[in-house]
Amino acid sequence: MNPATALTTLLPTLARHGLQLRGAWPVQPGDTLPPLPDGSRPAQVCLVGVVGSDFWPHFQASAFYRDGRPDPLDRWSQAIGDDLAARLGGLALYPFTGPPYHPFQQWADRGEPTQASALMLRIHPVHGLWHAYRFALALPGPLLAAAQQPPSPAATDLCAQCSGQPCLQACPVAAYTGERFVLEACAGHLHSGAGADCMQGGCQARRACPVAPDLRYTPEHAAFHMQAFARNHG
Ligand code: B12
Ligand code: SF4
Ligand code: SF4
Numbered sequence: 001m002n003p004a005t006a007l008t009t010l011l012p013t014l015a016r017h018g019l020q021l022r023g024a025w026p027v028q029p030g031d032t033l034p035p036l037p038d039g040s041r042p043a044q045v046c047l048v049g050v051v052g053s054d055f056w057p058h059f060q061a062s063a064f065y066r067d068g069r070p071d072p073l074d075r076w077s078q079a080i081g082d083d084l085a086a087r088l089g090g091l092a093l094y095p096f097t098g099p100p101y102h103p104f105q106q107w108a109d110r111g112e113p114t115q116a117s118a119l120m121l122r123i124h125p126v127h128g129l130w131h132a133y134r135f136a137l138a139l140p141g142p143l144l145a146a147a148q149q150p151p152s153p154a155a156t157d158l159c160a161q162c163s164g165q166p167c168l169q170a171c172p173v174a175a176y177t178g179e180r181f182v183l184e185a186c187a188g189h190l191h192s193g194a195g196a197d198c199m200q201g202g203c204q205a206r207r208a209c210p211v212a213p214d215l216r217y218t219p220e221h222a223a224f225h226m227q228a229f230a231r232n233h234g
Pocket of ligand 1: 094095096101102103104105106107119120121122123129130131132133134180181183186203225229
């Protein structure tokens with residue numbers, strides 16, 4: 001499949017689901033990736049993810065959201081990723097299959113100007129902390145030419161320049177220390193009555209970040225992630 005055909009397969013499908021192509025990078029000799037269905041080694045990896053809550057109405061309208069079975073967002077992602085991979089002769093890889101997990105955050109830095117933030121989540125100069133990854137497509141050839149990849153603004157050292165680093169002050173139980181995330185403190189708070197603000201509106205530390213406030217997740221979207229997180233921890 002030539003790059004133009006690959007793009008006309010990929011981009012409209014992603015747009016239909018509210019997903020975005022988040023960058024692409026060539027596979028290097030040191031990358032440990034599974035073989036493609038035909039046994040060959042992948043040549044390129046494309047990262048697909050969400051920015052803000054754009055995908056939320058699409059996911060909410062899907063059968064996965066309403067079927068009452070576990071992990072609806074992961075299953076929604078798998079249906080889209082596996083279908084696209086089959087059409088492109090590639091393999092879909094997911095951030096949630098593991099351990100061991102695929103190093104999605106390291107992969108992100110190879111395809112777009114993301115950096116580790118003070119909260120250790122990746123921060124993007126345009127999307128701030130309000131983005132995540134749904135799947136990667138390992139592809140047989142360089143299907144997406146460099147010129148056709150999404151334009152990337154330059155990476156900046158946002159957190160080093162951030163006055164007062166409000167994200168590190170905002171957690172009521174100081175779960176983010178700047179060096180590590182104290183999972184037990186966060187989970188304990190979420191399961192207590194005092195955790196209602198985080199559970200209903202999303203992580204207060206993440207919400208305190210002044211970058212890209214327009215992209216903050218909607219309360220319904222944020223609450224969905226917080227419920228999943230609390231269910232898995234505690
Ligand atoms: C395990 C995991 C966690 C663990 C962290 C364990 C640890 N080592 O510290 C826990 C459960 C704490 C966690 C929490 C969260 N996570 Co998490 N997590 C993952 C996961 C599945 C695997 C990370 C990994 O081990 N990778 C393998 C190593 C080799 O690759 P790496 O790129 O170097 O990964 C390192 C970092 O990712 C780091 N890390 C991962 N998550 C977190 C979260 C926090 C708070 C910190 C401090 C570090 C951290 O730990 C890894 C090992 O050092 C990734 C998905 C993925 N496959 O990368 C998501 C991922 C990193 N998480 C993500 C998110 C959004 C979260 C949450 C904020 C919200 C949520 N949806 O649950 C929460 C934070 C809690 C909160 N109060 O809101 C996103 C980050 C997106 C971004 N903008 O960068 C990812 C990429 C998932 C995705 N689908 O996009 N997570
Ligand atoms: S509040 Fe400041 S330090 Fe914290 S993540 Fe946002 S830019 Fe970085
Ligand atoms: S969800 Fe709430 S308790 Fe957990 S890290 Fe964020 S602000 Fe702290």
